[in-house]
Amino acid sequence: MPERATSPRVAALVGPYLSGKTSLLESMLMACGVIHRKGRVEDSNTVGDASQEARDRAMTTEINVIEADYLGDAWTFLDCPGSVEFQQDALNALMVADVAVVVCDPDPARVRMAMPLLKFLDQRSIPHMIFINKIETAQVTLRELMEALQGVSDRPLVLREVPIREDGKVTGYVDLVSERAYRYRPGERSDLIQIPDQVRDREKEARQDLLESLADTNDHMLEELLEDVVPPKDEVYDTLTRDLAEDRVVPVFFGGALEDNGVVRLLKALRHETPGVDETLERRLVDTGDSAPLAQVFKTVHAAHTGKMSLARVWRGPVKDSTPIGGEKINGIYTFSTPGQPSKAAQAEAGRVVGLGRLEGVSTGDLLDAKGTREADWPAPLSPLAAVAVRPAKHGDDVKLTGALAKLSEEDRGLKVDQNTETNELLLWGQGDIHLQVALARLARQYNVEVKAEKPLVPYQETIKKPTKKQGRFKRQTGGHGQFGDVHIEIKPLPRGAGFAFHDQITGGVVPRQYIPAVEQGVREWSRQGPLGFPVVDFEVTLYDGSYHTVDSSEQAFKTAAQLAMREGVPACDPVLLEPILKVEISVPNDATSKAQRALSTRRGQILGFDQKEGWDGWDVVYGMLPQSEMHDLIVEIRSATMGVGTFSWAFDHLQELSGREAEQVVDRRKAMLENA
Known part of the structure; x- marks a missing residue:
């Protein structure tokens, strides 16, 4: 078996919620000697659920950075949240990982939950393995699980082992490359055993499938198979290692993290086959000719004692404390050899994940060198839902x-x-x-x-449906100078989306020029809250007549006169409520397309049609229009109908008239809110 470079490497642990990823991390850290007693999620004492929010909800809510050493190799494990609601952190972590371990549930019906992650990995050509956890609870054969997984993976899957079953229970495995068999011993190293007779045929069949998959990328191996020559094991390992690094195949392992089954096998595969930092840098970046220190931020945290800390992968080192990077001076380098307790270091070599102290102008995704920040390919923030x-x-x-x-x-x-x-x-x-x-x-x-x-307010607005003319006259005598303003205005509706327009048609100086802007200002200020209680839009006002007093007239008087004219005139213009309408695109597996359409129709939405989602086999995009007032729990229904994988995007499209009982209820609620303000 080939040996990989021993520079620090990074593995990101990802997977759907409840796949057992946190338990797998505990078992891996136990095998690496980082911890000496495994925690349990139900006891809120696992390394992966260190924050109070994670413990309160028994789920990972942010990236956890843990350093480990396995058989002399330095590793950093990035434990990522499994819930789709915290997926942004997982996507960011994957961008700096050498390899990802995708943890899956052994239920074909839940396999689709891993598809968005697998799609992201393949779109970015990130090497990844699949670990089917909780294999002891599987109600189907591994063959059925592989078929289901292949249905959600763009890359071919290669099974690396087959299970040994005794009395219907998985008690061990046969490695398909070394052709060695092992029996699990919970909490201890597996025992090497002879391949059981009942597994031999399945092992030969699965090994042939493995070799044929690898031959698709190795012409020499293909020739060997055509000539009935068994490829040497070193060639098989070399091909697996190369294909993994180039994201050509996805190795699949299985086990049970709670009893430590299959975990050492996974660690050995990571050790021997995961590419190093130089290969990852070459895959991630075009400019690799420079030799100066280079790092990339994948997470920003604000800690009580250290202030702002930028978690970064060192692509080229060493990165030293108190030296410039990203256009600023580093104020502390922190490493993560003790879970949950960052410790200071003088420098960090290539491959390591560190915290860089107080780089105030640096953001997540930034690529840092001594000159400043470089533009980098980085996933856009997820759309808010x-x-x-x-x-x-x-x-x-x-x-x-x-x-x-x-x-x-x-x-x-x-x-x-x-x-x-x-x-x-x-x-x-x-x-x-x-x-x-x-x-x-x-x-x-x-x-x-x-x-x-x-719950946020819906930005309702209102408009008018017919024109009117109105005089606004403001006169007040208080001793000394009084207040006088007199305007005649015409109020007309405008087409939807036209906004507001003001026209001056004064002739003969009946309203002095210096007071006309005050008239427009008075109209604009009044239109912030119309007779229905909402901003008035899509109308125009024309000032065509008026009068003034040489002593008592002022800008304030004309502004007040304009507001009086609007207050009395607009209610006669048949005011109508407008509600914002969003254009939505709902992405779902095609067996949930009808449910997505129903979600729109039951929310007063308009279905515009649907189409196959580009690049996503078995997925559709449903297009529609939806009142913004009906959006607030749409994501809950979409996720419930799709095991959490469905999503949607939205954008404001237009304002639409709302009438009848629903409009009356909106106006009544608005009136009550204004009265209680």
């Missing part, structure tokens, strides 16, 4: 809240902060309800900011 309106629970905490939200969204690019000018709300957008709950919990724990979170 759910939102809450937030405001500080304590008076005077507004600045503190906005600062904390800025740091929170810098840490997690799946979050987005938006000040909605139409509703005057501060919105926190995320990937789903749990994602937002975790973010709010972190605001309280990490930044000591308690907030009140509410």
